[in-house]
Amino acid sequence: MNQDPIRIGVIGLGNMGSAHAGYLARGEVEGAVLTAVADPVAARRDWAQEQLGNEVRTYGSTQELIASGEVDAVLIATPHYAHPEEAKAAFRAGLHVLVEKPAGVYTKQVREMNEAAAASGRVFSLMYNQRMNPLYRKMRELIADGELGELRRINWIITDWYRPQSYYDSGGWRATWAGEGGGVLMNQSPHNLDLFQWITGLMPSRIRAFCGFGKHRDIEVENDVTAYAEYANGATGVFITSTCDAPGTNRLEISGERGKLVAEDGKLTFWRLRVPEPEFNRDYKGGFGSPETWRIEVPLPGGDPQHHRAVTRNWVDGIRTGAPLAAPGEEGIRGLELCNAMLLSTWTDGWVELPLDEERYLQALQERIDASSSRKDPAAAGARLDVQGTH
Incomplete structure (x- = not known):
């Protein structure tokens, strides 16, 4: 069992990414801490600096966040087409991954993401909050x-x-x-x-x-x-x-x-x-x-009425204790x-x-x-x- 908090980075600060970053920053997921966020839009990074606290690092790209060494896991909340490519980059870096819905736009790219997840041995989940x-x-x-x-x-x-x-x-x-x-x-x-x-x-x-x-x-x-x-x-x-x-x-x-x-x-x-x-x-x-x-x-x-937060908590438990996932990422296909x-x-x-x-x-x-x-x-x-x- 991993006793240390899981350091999480949120990639994409649109409506959903901002919501995920918010409850993580407020400490609403036991065993997890928000340490970094990434968004190419300067206004969203400014929002993060104002709202999420000085301890949270901000980056202008997915690549910078993944390479930062600041995170153990990433929650990806970017436009649909980007999900599989960003997940594969995170797996290559040895990071655990939680992807917002949908898994991708077409099954071929999602199948490649699933293969990368399996090869990495990391914990992979999908935000199927329902x-x-x-x-x-x-x-x-x-x-x-x-x-x-x-x-x-x-x-x-x-x-x-x-x-x-x-x-x-x-x-x-x-x-x-x-x-x-x-x-x-x-x-x-x-x-x-x-x-x-x-x-x-x-x-x-x-x-x-x-x-x-x-x-x-x-x-x-x-x-x-x-x-x-x-x-x-x-x-x-x-x-x-x-x-x-x-x-x-x-x-x-x-x-x-x-x-x-x-x-x-x-x-x-x-x-x-x-x-x-x-x-x-x-x-x-x-x-x-x-x-x-x-x-x-x-x-x-x-149950937790905030189903998004519940999926994130389940993913973190999967990383820390090996708990079974409610929404394994491979099932998104x-x-x-x-x-x-x-x-x-x-x-x-x-x-x-x-x-x-x-x-x-x-x-x-x-x-x-x-x-x-x-x-x-x-x-x-x-x-x-x-x-x-x-x-």
């Missing part, structure tokens, strides 16, 4: 314990991501292929795509998706998605998300042989069959009829593969088999990056990674 939400943890627990039996259907409508045009106009890199690499799937829904497979333990065998690009908004990326998934056991799934529904909905429903779980409005309801459906179907001779159903309001355990498959299905107007053809996706993405509006915006140049140089 894995710490008691609601979703309880759903996963019930399914893993067999309470639903074999799964048959997964439906998630997650449309409470409303974003007006002014949000997209706030930065030339926003909602562009070169700036963010995608829209609602890449920016708002990575947690949901992760949970879609993490809660059930199932990845689809193929996906057919219909993405609306710039639907009701003047943007180039997807902001309205309906996807249909098929699984090897015969189960099906539907994933619907949007940034232009008002009011939106967040309802996750998972059905199996023994009933269904419904998560909505922060509550979990278990509609439990007294007799499993296959058994009822086999034995019932009355014509019309259905299994007796019990409605159970499932009590949820407590799964939700991203769903995202990539949904986009590729729309672009090709057909089914996409999983595992994903990574080269085919990368080629299709590159075509859109080359034509992206943010390529023409000098203000966006510092906010994105030139993907042409990463493959």
Whole structure:
């Protein structure tokens, strides 16, 4: 067990990076101390010097922070394209790594990051903070314990991501292929795509998706998605998300042989069959009829309401004591593969088999990056990674 505090550096001081730096500087993660931050924007470094204390060193680049000797671990909260490259640089320097969502923009670069993590032997986690939400943890627990039996259907409508045009106009890199690499799937829904497979333990065998690009908004990326998934056991799934529904909905429903779980409005309801459906179907001779159903309001355990901080604490515990990770970094590729498959299905107007053809996706993405509006915006140049140089 490592008794010394883990010296952490935060790379990127945008909205999320600043929040992470704040709770670390306030000492809210036991066994960790914030010792350095990095951001290329001078105003953000000035903010850090004013708000985080004189003990925290500031750097103008990722490379300077990594080479400083001031940190044992880094929390990366930079633009999406940069995540894998910066993580690999940290692994090469022998540092532990926690990456903000998404793991990256396309699975090929994330797979390379995973390989670098494995070779380094360092502790690698991903900021999938919704894995710490008691609601979703309880759903996963019930399914893993067999309470639903074999799964048959997964439906998630997650449309409470409303974003007006002014949000997209706030930065030339926003909602562009070169700036963010995608829209609602890449920016708002990575947690949901992760949970879609993490809660059930199932990845689809193929996906057919219909993405609306710039639907009701003047943007180039997807902001309205309906996807249909098929699984090897015969189960099906539907994933619907949007940034232009008002009011939106967040309802996750998972059905199996023994009933269904419904998560909505922060509550979990278990509609439990007294007799499993296959058994009822086999034995019932009355014509019309259905299994007796019990409605159970499932009590949820407590936990740290600040789920981001909880993931960071879990990562630090993993470094210090070898505690199991709630969100191993290597698992970030799964939700991203769903995202990539949904986009590729729309672009090709057909089914996409999983595992994903990574080269085919990368080629299709590159075509859109080359034509992206943010390529023409000098203000966006510092906010994105030139993907042409990463493959």
